[in-house]
Amino acid sequence: MASYSTNEFRAGLKVMLDGDPANIVENEFVKPGKGQAFSRVKIKNLKTGKTIERTFKSGDSLEAADIHEQEMQYLFSDGEEWHFMDPESFEQIMATKDAVGDSAQWLKEQDMCQVTLFNGAPIQVLPPNHVELAVVETDPGLRGDTATGGTKPAKLETGAVVKVPLFIEEGEVLRCDTRTGEYLSRVKT
Amino acid sequence: MTDPEHECWRPGASMDTLRQRARLKRLLRESLDARDWLEIDAPVLIDSPDFEPNIALFRATLPDGTPAGSLHSSPELSMKRLLCAYPDLPGAYYLGPVFRAFEAGRRHNPEFTMLEWYDNGATLETAIDTTISLIQSAREALGLPPAAIEHHDYGALFRRHCALDPYHADTDTDTLAQAAKHHGIDVADPADMGHDDWLDLLMSLVIEPQLDTAALTVVTGYPASQAAMARLETTQFEGRAIRTAARFEIYGGGLELANGYHELLDPDEQARRLEPTGSRPPSPSQQRFLAALAHGLPDCSGVAMGVDRLLMWLTDAENIDAVLPFSARRV
Numbered sequence: 001m002a003s004y005s006t007n008e009f010r011a012g013l014k015v016m017l018d019g020d021p022a023n024i025v026e027n028e029f030v031k032p033g034k035g036q037a038f039s040r041v042k043i044k045n046l047k048t049g050k051t052i053e054r055t056f057k058s059g060d061s062l063e064a065a066d067i068h069e070q071e072m073q074y075l076f077s078d079g080e081e082w083h084f085m086d087p088e089s090f091e092q093i094m095a096t097k098d099a100v101g102d103s104a105q106w107l108k109e110q111d112m113c114q115v116t117l118f119n120g121a122p123i124q125v126l127p128p129n130h131v132e133l134a135v136v137e138t139d140p141g142l143r144g145d146t147a148t149g150g151t152k153p154a155k156l157e158t159g160a161v162v163k164v165p166l167f168i169e170e171g172e173v174l175r176c177d178t179r180t181g182e183y184l185s186r187v188k189t
Numbered sequence: 190m191t192d193p194e195h196e197c198w199r200p201g202a203s204m205d206t207l208r209q210r211a212r213l214k215r216l217l218r219e220s221l222d223a224r225d226w227l228e229i230d231a232p233v234l235i236d237s238p239d240f241e242p243n244i245a246l247f248r249a250t251l252p253d254g255t256p257a258g259s260l261h262s263s264p265e266l267s268m269k270r271l272l273c274a275y276p277d278l279p280g281a282y283y284l285g286p287v288f289r290a291f292e293a294g295r296r297h298n299p300e301f302t303m304l305e306w307y308d309n310g311a312t313l314e315t316a317i318d319t320t321i322s323l324i325q326s327a328r329e330a331l332g333l334p335p336a337a338i339e340h341h342d343y344g345a346l347f348r349r350h351c352a353l354d355p356y357h358a359d360t361d362t363d364t365l366a367q368a369a370k371h372h373g374i375d376v377a378d379p380a381d382m383g384h385d386d387w388l389d390l391l392m393s394l395v396i397e398p399q400l401d402t403a404a405l406t407v408v409t410g411y412p413a414s415q416a417a418m419a420r421l422e423t424t425q426f427e428g429r430a431i432r433t434a435a436r437f438e439i440y441g442g443g444l445e446l447a448n449g450y451h452e453l454l455d456p457d458e459q460a461r462r463l464e465p466t467g468s469r470p471p472s473p474s475q476q477r478f479l480a481a482l483a484h485g486l487p488d489c490s491g492v493a494m495g496v497d498r499l500l501m502w503l504t505d506a507e508n509i510d511a512v513l514p515f516s517a518r519r520v
Contacts, residue, residue: 007291029294035389
């Protein structure tokens with residue numbers, strides 16, 4: 001596998017750090033005029049999602065990580081394994097609970113997801129930014145109350161719970177932003 | 190620096206900043222010319238004087254691939270040879286580009302503008318005063334009030350901010366590593382860090398951010414191991430005699446602007462410092478430099494000032510890209 005020297009470090013570079021694939025978030029070059037140069041790097045572990053700061057002496061290098069991101073269709077899950085399909089090759093892969101993480105609550109069968117593969121295996125799954133999901137559980141709607149601005153929790157078909165306006169009823173389809181976990185609008189069905 | 194690629198044809202500096210840049214260079218020349226110092230066109234393409242362990246040079250090659258020297262990282266050797274040959278000159282300066290490979294970042298551009306001067310007969314104190322007065326007159330020329338001046342001792346800074354004595358033999362790499370760890374600095378390969386690497390790290394990441402952002406800060410008392418081409422002197426720290434370099438650095442709000450030396454005159458000592466490993470014979474230009482020192486360098490102090498850095502400080506620029514017409518990523 002190729003490796004990258006500190007002077008090639010830049011945001012978005014995928015490298016191996018402490019045995020895990022990681023993404024360089026930021027690289028700051030620090031050097032006293034006559035002294036040793038350093039790279040102060042903010043780096044995100046792609047397995048744990050944790051971002052740390054580490055300082056490298058200039059000239060140090062990190063091994064490149066075999067990471068690529070791919071659009072894949074979510075097929076189904078049995079609660080332990082999540083199955084996805086490459087829409088072009090029809091090849092299917094399986095992601096673990098760890099890889100899917102909190103994204104599981106937004107995954108609807110047939111939706112296209114962004115899957116991050118490390119050495120060919122999924123380590124992260126991102127749902128679409130916007131999803132349309134039906135409400136399966138919420139307090140009865142206060143019909144006509146579109147003005148008070150109050151909210152209540154609503155459980156969606158995929159498991160996510162979002163805050164919705166008081167007039168929303170069970171069975172309605174909502175458009176939500178998965179990045180913020182917020183309700184956006186009702187979808188006319 | 191966040192401009193997308195299709196905007197990179199534009200200059201990084203605004204027209205106002207470019208005017209201030211031109212004005213700053215004019216002011217520096219006028220101030221030094223008024224002292225009857227001579228501006229010298231030191232050669233930019235020189236043979237490879239690898240005497241700075243922490244500076245990587247751009248190598249030049251002929252079209253057929255034959256090595257043809259390097260771009261200078263400082264005009265120091267040429268300037269000193271000139272002073273050896275013409276010891277009656279009151280002073281000499283270079284104002285122009287220098288090149289340092291791999292140095293790119295918020296505060297670094299691989300090609301930058303250096304003002305480097307040699308003041309014949311000047312002590313380190315005189316060199317500090319001259320540097321401060323040049324910077325203050327640059328502030329005045331750009332309509333800024335004079336900056337407050339702070340003087341700090343290298344050892345006292347380490348005592349205050351890192352709770353250690355940087356000169357003491359007991360301050361080993363483990364002690365320095367502990368101090369870095371205490372400040373939340375996680376070093377990838379601690380085993381690869383030498384004593385001076387740790388000191389540089391603590392200076393850059395712990396001490397510099399603590400310097401007064403509005404003031405000009407003068408730091409003196411660098412350890413003998415960081416003397417480069419400065420002479421050594423005996424000073425006092427916490428009641429005992431220590432060897433330090435006759436060297437200063439000036440920071441503008443934590444941004445390193447200039448450094449200066451009371452220059453080393455002894456050709457034998459200089460030869461030893463040029464070849465710390467003794468493995469390589471001196472290059473022709475190093476031999477000429479040593480021959481010049483053997484002939485005799487007048488007692489002098491030399492100062493190197495980063496003109497782009499000075500302009501960054503004067504214009505409150507966050508990124509060196511904002512004070513250059515075309516920084517490396519826009520070239």
